[in-house]
Amino acid sequence: MGKQRSTATHLDPSFASDNVAGISPSIITALARVNEAPAAPYGGDAASAALEEWAQQEFGSQAEIYPVFNGTGANVVALQAMLPRWGAAICSAGAHLNNDEGAAPERLGSIKLLPRAAPQGKLDVSDIEAELGAVGFVHAAQPLAVTLTQSTEVGTLYSLEELAAVSAAAHHHGMGVHIDGARFANAAVALGVGLGELAAHSGADVVSLGGTKNGALAAEAVVVVNPDRVAGLGFIRKYSMQLASKQRFISSQLLELFSTELxxxxxxxxxxxxxxxxxxxxxxxxxxxxxxxxxxxxxxxxxxxxxxxxxxxxxxxxxxxxxxxxxxxxxxxxxxxxxxxxxxxxxxxxxxxx
The missing domain is CATH 3.90.1150.10 (Aspartate Aminotransferase, domain 1)
Structure with missing residues (x-):
């Protein structure tokens, strides 16, 4: 794409990214509440328990949620849990995962990415089918997951029908489906659906649910919609350095953001x-x-x-x-x-x- 990234510190950053925005006031209030008393570490706190209850109400009774520090961590942890060591993930060539995560999937997750030159940043069924030639070929990493970005890096949006079609094709060929949802909330609003509805209609097995770009502070989550598609995610989160000792400060933000209309x-x-x-x-x-x-x-x-x-x-x-x-x-x-x-x-x- 020939992107030119400016880094000058003296310029007004107001439109550089949605990361330039501050923290929603009610989230600061939520952080102050959980700061009033000691709590069990590593997710053993009341806010984390309440977040788990919310996730099961929103995404289904089998859902699991794992708070993490950032979107890169969410994506790398999610895909590691979805793929065996010989597995690979199909993605858009323009995906954040492919271009803007400092090779974290490859270096930290040992994940082989299979980028496709997807028009408007969106994969379709033909992209899944194009990678099937590698299936069973011992010399090639096996396409065992598809990762979609909703909304995409170029501001486009998969319709519910487009998501369902790609996911159905992936599942038909034995692949899991992951969604990089750094702006999942923006997509849900644009499509007129709830977060759980968007996940359900999309056929996603795992969603990286973004909070930071929507008013939180260093608060993201891996939402497992279908636990049968992952293995060892809790252990992977730990060795990937994404398990917070004071997890209540992440969980309370996600709870304030997503369990309300915020x-x-x-x-x-x-x-x-x-x-x-x-x-x-x-x-x-x-x-x-x-x-x-x-x-x-x-x-x-x-x-x-x-x-x-x-x-x-x-x-x-x-x-x-x-x-x-x-x-x-x-x-x-x-x-x-x-x-x-x-x-x-x-x-x-x-x-x-x-």
Whole structure:
């Protein structure tokens, strides 16, 4: 894709990522509550027990939930538990797992990835079928899992029907299905379903459930929807350095976020602000937004001089180069993106008056 990542510390980071947002106030309150008294470590606390109950209510009575520190950890732990040592995972070539996790799947998880050049970041049934030639061939890692990103790195969204079709094909050929759900909440809001409904309709066996991008602090989880598809996940979490001694501080955040309407409000706001930003950008001369955002990411094609103006003040990544030669920027909205921030960015995009 030719992504150019800017790292300048003096630039406004407001639209660089949804990771730039702070912590939702009610989550800070939840952290303060569990800080009032001692509690058993390593998940033996009341907040962790309540989180397990919530997961079973949301994802089914067989569901298990394992809090972890970050999304990379969630993905690597999940796939290790799903794959034998000779197994491999089919993914989109543009997936975060393939491009943005510092080779953690390979180096720490010993996971072979099988990237597919998926249009719009979405795998389809043909991608599953294309890897079947390796099945039973001793010289090739065996395709035994499929990992889907919902929503994708390019801001697109699998429909429920698309997810179901890919999962059905994977299961038919004996593969497990994992979803990288760093923005699972944004996807659920966009599709008008609950978290459990999205998992159920998708056919996912395991979901990496993201909390950090939606208002939490270093709080993610591996949700096992189908325990028959994993082995030793608790042990893997420990040796992968993702087991928190004071787990109550992760569990309480996830509980506050997901057992209330907070996840929905935060994701809904982020999605709505992205739609607003895209519409306002499209009104500017020379700007083209190929597709209105499905979730909280906007990818506008802008004139080079406009990109230069924006990037002189804002930490904004150049994501691609359009056929016109103009840069395509990536702009992310978050649960706390304001109308004022959007207007400030638009003002920066316009030529300065003499």
């Amino acid at each position: 996840w929905h409000r935060n994701a809904e706001h982020a999605n709505a602000q992205a739609a607003k930003l895209a519409q306002r950008l499209q009104d500017l001369e020379g700007v083209r937004v190929a597709a209105m955002p499905s979730v909280n990411a906007v990818f506008p094609e802008v004139p080079a001089e406009m990109a230069a103006r924006i990037q002189s003040s804002y930490l904004v990544h150049t994501w691609d180069t359009a056929p016109s030669g103009n840069p395509v920027l990536r702009l992310m909205c978050s649960w706390e993106t304001t109308d004022e921030q959007i207007e400030d960015l638009l003002s920066c995009a316009l030529p300065r008056r003499a």
